[in-house]
Amino acid sequence: MKRIGVFVYGAVAYAVFFATFLYAIGFVGGFVVPKSIDSAPTSPLAQALLVNALLLGVFALQHSVMARPAFKRLLTRFVPEPAERSTYVLASSLALIALFAFWQPIGGVVWDVQDPVWRAVLHGLFAFGWGLVLVTTFIINHFDLFGLRQVWLYLRGRPYTRLAFVTPGPYRLVRHPLYVGWFFAFWATPTMTAAHLFFAVATTAYILVAIRLEERDLTAEHGASYTDYRRRVPMLIPRLSRRRPGIGQPKPTAA
Ligand SMILES: C[S@@+](CC[C@H](N)C(=O)[O-])C[C@H]1O[C@@H](n2cnc3c(N)ncnc32)[C@H](O)[C@@H]1O
Numbered sequence: 001m002k003r004i005g006v007f008v009y010g011a012v013a014y015a016v017f018f019a020t021f022l023y024a025i026g027f028v029g030g031f032v033v034p035k036s037i038d039s040a041p042t043s044p045l046a047q048a049l050l051v052n053a054l055l056l057g058v059f060a061l062q063h064s065v066m067a068r069p070a071f072k073r074l075l076t077r078f079v080p081e082p083a084e085r086s087t088y089v090l091a092s093s094l095a096l097i098a099l100f101a102f103w104q105p106i107g108g109v110v111w112d113v114q115d116p117v118w119r120a121v122l123h124g125l126f127a128f129g130w131g132l133v134l135v136t137t138f139i140i141n142h143f144d145l146f147g148l149r150q151v152w153l154y155l156r157g158r159p160y161t162r163l164a165f166v167t168p169g170p171y172r173l174v175r176h177p178l179y180v181g182w183f184f185a186f187w188a189t190p191t192m193t194a195a196h197l198f199f200a201v202a203t204t205a206y207i208l209v210a211i212r213l214e215e216r217d218l219t220a221e222h223g224a225s226y227t228d229y230r231r232r233v234p235m236l237i238p239r240l241s242r243r244r245p246g247i248g249q250p251k252p253t254a255a
Pocket of ligand 1: 136164166176177179180214
């Protein structure tokens with residue numbers, strides 16, 4: 001019974017995440033959803049900035065604190081270990097749902113591209129960003145990142161195996177392709193409002209901090225193979241020229 005309960009919990013958390021992800025595309029892109037990041041302002045500027053900063057702060061805090069190994073150890077005193085990732089996913093989705101619900105549009109156009117070709121290019125980059133985020137989750141392991149693999153293995157009575165450190169496809173170009181996808185998704189818009197800019201700047205700052213924390217954990221977990229990868233592959237911006245042989249490669253050790 002406990003295994004079934006944990007699996008159902010994980011499946012519900014995944015369904016909530018997926019609906020939230022789809023809603024986020026409409027929220028940032030300004031289509032389909034009733035209120036988007038760029039809707040008309042409804043409250044005074046200072047109040048809107050304060051509320052939005054709080055909403056982003058709650059998401060950042062939840063996301064970073066719950067991702068740290070020490071917090072995971074604490075959480076698994078109260079939640080079965082196979083459900084830990086699903087709990088993280090559910091909490092992240094709830095923080096995002098609160099952001100969608102209480103977001104205060106600010107109005108004010110920062111840039112507005114009218115040329116149809118450039119509008120199409122920006123829409124294309126927006127779609128590329130979301131696509132890159134989704135594809136990258138599958139490269140790492142989509143179902144592990146969102147907790148389904150953990151509850152499925154538990155349901156089948158199999159032990160959890162940690163994911164290998166992988167560097168295929170976009171991970172050969174940059175160390176954080178998923179975050180690059182977020183940058184495209186948040187910055188590529190033909191019409192940038194003040195609220196959208198606030199969101200893009202805040203999330204960019206947050207991602208830069210999150211990378212430091214994530215890389216600290218990855219170094220602790222994978223040791224020399226991660227520090228070597230870090231030396232060879234740039235963080236976010238691919239190198240334009242091919243690397244000269246030997247540059248940035250680990251030095252050969254004396255026999
Ligand atoms: C939301 S994903 C973001 C991954 C990466 N920072 C990116 O932008 O593509 C975060 C999780 O991916 C894991 N991760 C990061 N790089 C990885 C890699 N090259 N192979 C496997 N897992 C990785 C981290 O340990 C963390 O649990």
